[in-house]
Amino acid sequence: MxxxxxxxxxxxxxxxxxxxxxxxxxxxxxxxxxxxxxxPTASKGRHMFRKIMMPIDLAHADKLEKARTAGADLARHYGVPICYVAVAPSTPGALGHNPSEFAAKVEAFGSSEAERFGITVETKALTSHDPTVDLDNTLLKAVDDIGADVVIMASHIPNIADRLWPSNGGTIASRSKASVFVIRDN
Structure with missing residues (x-):
């Protein structure tokens, strides 16, 4: 038997x-x-993902539409929050005169995405002395700090410079424990 x-x-x-x-x-x-x-039990609230992190560049948010939509669809599908993370210098710039003004813009962006897509949204505004140099390390720390188990990043079409310098998405994927989706807006 x-x-x-x-x-x-x-x-x-x-x-x-x-x-x-x-x-x-x-x-x-x-x-x-x-x-x-x-x-499997559906009542236990188990999901493939617990929290999604999406780095966002507010200066180019209009060019991130495909990644923003994919992230929102994934968040809605699994019923998990998405945390929009933005990084800027602490010095005055186009996105804010100080870190609190920048944080308010990130929060407003998150609120508009929550309303637009009908999802739960968190935001995290980070400052860096030089985001161009520190961006990868700042984002890696944010993945751990917010407890994200998946990162959705927008990317450009690779060019010759990408052969010399690694992409942000590639660095996050190779150094983070989280799954990373790199989405190109062709």
């Missing part, structure tokens, strides 16, 4: 319920087999 388990789950944590009715649920059984069907 054989006993078989038919697994319909993503991970071992998804097996708490057992059903002796495996044959009625589509299992193929041989005569004399005893079977139990293990199904």
């Amino acid at each position: 054989r006993i078989c388990d038919i697994l319909v789950a993503r991970s071992a944590e998804d097996f708490p319920h057992r059903s002796p009715n495996a044959a009625r649920n589509g299992a193929v059984l041989n005569e004399g087999d005893h079977c139990r069907l293990l199904k």
Whole structure:
């Protein structure tokens, strides 16, 4: 006599319920087999992702439309929050005269995305002495600080300079524990 388990789950944590009715649920059984069907539980609130981080450049937000839409769709699909992270220098600039003014613009952007896509949004405005040099390290630290397990980043079409300097998305993907989706807006 054989006993078989038919697994319909993503991970071992998804097996708490057992059903002796495996044959009625589509299992193929041989005569004399005893079977139990293990199904995932939807009530536990388990998701493939827990939190999405999306670095955003407010100066070029209009060029990030494809990545913004993909991130919002993923957040809505899994019912998880998306955290928009923006980095700017602490000196006055086009995005704000000081860090608090910059943070207010990031918050306003997040609110508009939440309303537009119907998703839960968090924002994080970070300052850096030189975002051009420190951006990768600042974003890597943000991934850990906010507890993101997936990062969605917009990217440009690769050019000759990318052979000499690594892309931000490539650096984040190679040095972070989070999954990274790099989306090109062709």
